[in-house]
Amino acid sequence: MIGMLARAAENIYWLGRYLERAESAARITQCMDQLSLEIRGLDADLAVNIWTNLQDMFPGSIVKTSDAPSLDEITEQSLRSFLMSYDNQLSVAYSIRSARENARVIRENLTRETFVLLNECHLRLQSYTPQTGLNMMEMRSILSSIRQEIFGIQGAIKQTFTRDEGLLFLDMGSVMERAYRTLLLLSVKLPFMLSATDQVDLPVYYARIRAALKAVASLENYRRNHGADLDPKRVARFLLFDRRTPHSVHVCLRELKQHLEELEIGAPLTNPARMLGKITARLEYEEQEILAGSNLDVTCQKLATDINEVHDAISRLYFTV
Numbered sequence: 528m529i530g531m532l533a534r535a536a537e538n539i540y541w542l543g544r545y546l547e548r549a550e551s552a553a554r555i556t557q558c559m560d561q562l563s564l565e566i567r568g569l570d571a572d573l574a575v576n577i578w579t580n581l582q583d584m585f586p587g588s589i590v591k592t593s594d595a596p597s598l599d600e601i602t603e604q605s606l607r608s609f610l611m612s613y614d615n616q617l618s619v620a621y622s623i624r625s626a627r628e629n630a631r632v633i634r635e636n637l638t639r640e641t642f643v644l645l646n647e648c649h650l651r652l653q654s655y656t657p658q659t660g661l662n663m664m665e666m667r668s669i670l671s672s673i674r675q676e677i678f679g680i681q682g683a684i685k686q687t688f689t690r691d692e693g694l695l696f697l698d699m700g701s702v703m704e705r706a707y708r709t710l711l712l713l714s715v716k717l718p719f720m721l722s723a724t725d726q727v728d729l730p731v732y733y734a735r736i737r738a739a740l741k742a743v744a745s746l747e748n749y750r751r752n753h754g755a756d757l758d759p760k761r762v763a764r765f766l767l768f769d770r771r772t773p774h775s776v777h778v779c780l781r782e783l784k785q786h787l788e789e790l791e792i793g794a795p796l797t798n799p800a801r802m803l804g805k806i807t808a809r810l811e812y813e814e815q816e817i818l819a820g821s822n823l824d825v826t827c828q829k830l831a832t833d834i835n836e837v838h839d840a841i842s843r844l845y846f847t848v
Contacts, residue, residue, distance in 0.1 A: 535693070536696050543697035544700035554674060556605070562734060589614055603666075619670070713823075717763060717827065
């Protein structure tokens with residue numbers, strides 16, 4: 528790699544990662560909220576557990592509730608925590624604030640359009656304090672509009688950024704976060720998805736599978752390929768190995784590998800590229816063995832850990848002075 532300072536590269540990488548995290552947090556929170564509303568009349572305990580699943584998909588997240596919260600209380604507190612809490616370091620507001628701080632440090636590397644949109648999004652979220660007193664319907668509306676604002680920021684990046692190392696690092700952060708979040712969702716959702724269907728309420732079972740696909744923005748893409756058949760093994764294969772849907776693990780890691788190779792054209796193979804090559808080779812050539820395994824959720828958790836190790840290797844190589 529040439530041309531970009533380590534500090535600038537790190538900030539632009541994390542800008543991409545925090546923007547992706549903010550959109551993912553908003554999207555997944557929306558999907559879990561919709562699922563909880565859909566099934567609360569059929570299984571109230573499961574509707575509460577949906578919110579626990581959300582915290583499992585964002586390890587380290589904080590939701591403050593009473594010792595025995597009602598469904599309405601845990602819904603309200605989860606929406607508040609994942610939308611606007613700065614105590615929750617995985618919330619939409621925290622992620623956007625962090626992205627804005629990264630952008631401020633590297634202001635000279637950004638286009639005006641990108642910085643203005645990001646700053647406006649940050650200021651809007653900052654205005655929602657605990658004293659604002661937003662109700663659940665208002666928070667749901669804000670989640671939807673904030674997602675549109677993030678799409679606008681990402682669109683400005685794609686339309687106005689120079690095609691150079693900066694954009695490579697930003698895209699690396701984005702696809703790294705996307706692959707990691709898809710794997711965490713699968714590690715949480717696969718145990719119920721692969722459970723025996725004769726022991727569950729089928730409408731609830733299929734509602735949960737649809738919600739899992741929606742949570743990674745893949746329901747329509749899945750239906751385009753497989754119609755209405757929500758076979759759990761087919762869903763797992765799609766989210767892990769599909770070659771075209773943007774949130775599949777295979778697509779994300781393939782793009783990450785391409786970005787690493789483009790950064791080091793003509794140079795010896797780097798440690799991050801070597802580590803990532805092993806992961807992508809396994810996904811490429813061991814698809815059947817992975818899907819046939821008895822603990823697919825554990826495999827997804829292990830892959831998420833492997834991706835974190837690739838992130839650490841990238842940090843050591845490019846961001847450590």
